[in-house]
Amino acid sequence: MRSQTYIFLQKLKCPKCGRILAGGASHKIKSDKWYYYYRCEKCRGNIREHEIENSIKEILSDIFEYDSVVNEFFLLVLQNKIHNPKEDYEKEITNLNNKKVRIRKAYIDELFTEEEYKEETSIIENKIKNLEKKLLENEQVNNLNLTIDDILIKRDMDFINKVKLPILYDAFSDSWNDLDRDDKADIVMRYIDEIELELVNNKYRVKLVNFRTTFYKEFKDLFDKVILIGKEK
Numbered sequence: 001m002r003s004q005t006y007i008f009l010q011k012l013k014c015p016k017c018g019r020i021l022a023g024g025a026s027h028k029i030k031s032d033k034w035y036y037y038y039r040c041e042k043c044r045g046n047i048r049e050h051e052i053e054n055s056i057k058e059i060l061s062d063i064f065e066y067d068s069v070v071n072e073f074f075l076l077v078l079q080n081k082i083h084n085p086k087e088d089y090e091k092e093i094t095n096l097n098n099k100k101v102r103i104r105k106a107y108i109d110e111l112f113t114e115e116e117y118k119e120e121t122s123i124i125e126n127k128i129k130n131l132e133k134k135l136l137e138n139e140q141v142n143n144l145n146l147t148i149d150d151i152l153i154k155r156d157m158d159f160i161n162k163v164k165l166p167i168l169y170d171a172f173s174d175s176w177n178d179l180d181r182d183d184k185a186d187i188v189m190r191y192i193d194e195i196e197l198e199l200v201n202n203k204y205r206v207k208l209v210n211f212r213t214t215f216y217k218e219f220k221d222l223f224d225k226v227i228l229i230g231k232e233k
Contacts, residue, residue, distance in 0.1 A: 005181040006036060007188055008052055008195060014040035015197045015204070021047075047204035052195065055206035060184075061176045063191050089135045096128050191215045 006023030013020055021038035024046075028035065036049035053060065100121060107117040176184070191212055198207040 004034070004036070005185050006038070007049060007181060007184045008038065009185070011188060011192055011195050012038050012047070012052075012197060013194065014043055014045060015199050015207075016040070016043045016045065019043075045199075045204050047197065052206055056195070056209055057176065059209055060187075063187055064176045064179065067187055067191070086135065086138055089131050089138065093128055093131050093135075096124050096131075100124050 004023070004025045006025075009023050010020055017040065019040050019042055021040055023036065024039055025034050025036050027033070037046050038049065038052075039046035103112065103117060103120050103124070106112050107114070112120070179187075192209060193212045194210045195206060196208040196210065197204045199205075
């Protein structure tokens with residue numbers, strides 16, 4: 001069992017023999033630091049993890065930025081479309097209305113005092129109002145047709161906040177370097193299919209990053225629209 005998290009595990013192949021590189025780590029006791037690398041068990045070649053990160057740091061930052069916007073702005077909307085709670089809300093409202101009828105009948109039969117009747121009815125009506133509000137919000141969310149332009153607007157808003165309120169923005173904004181190893185590995189696993197290596201002076205170097213096809217088109221559309229600050233293609 002692995003005791004360490006390797007950010008690029010199963011994403012690297014040896015350019016000589018095509019084997020998937022294995023992850024390795026060493027621990028310096030004096031500095032209490034871990035150093036990560038990837039090696040080919042057959043060819044004995046290796047590459048340090050920080051070299052991979054440095055080679056594609058801009059791409060990784062862009063992916064993290066995209067991931068953050070999608071999760072923050074769109075995930076709840078997408079979840080709502082997949083697991084629409086409308087029927088549950090409507091069923092609960094029906095049950096509450098039936099309960100109101102039963103309480104009224106109990107009051108007429110003098111099983112409730114007037115004060116108890118008003119109190120119970122008020123509680124039920126408040127619950128119904130809250131559910132009706134949720135139903136309205138649910139309907140509005142389902143009517144949203146989110147597009148690339150919506151993501152661009154969200155990205156522009158973040159950029160404005162960063163320029164106008166840099167201290168406040170930085171206090172609440174993450175970057176790739178701020179992520180822990182598990183989060184980095186998760187993003188790489190979700191969006192990157194393979195990182196191609198090449199041999200330069202008998203050393204492994206990053207040659208090309210291949211994205212998962214399900215992610216590439218959307219990301220490229222955003223990239224082409226200059227969603228990422230200071231970058232044009």
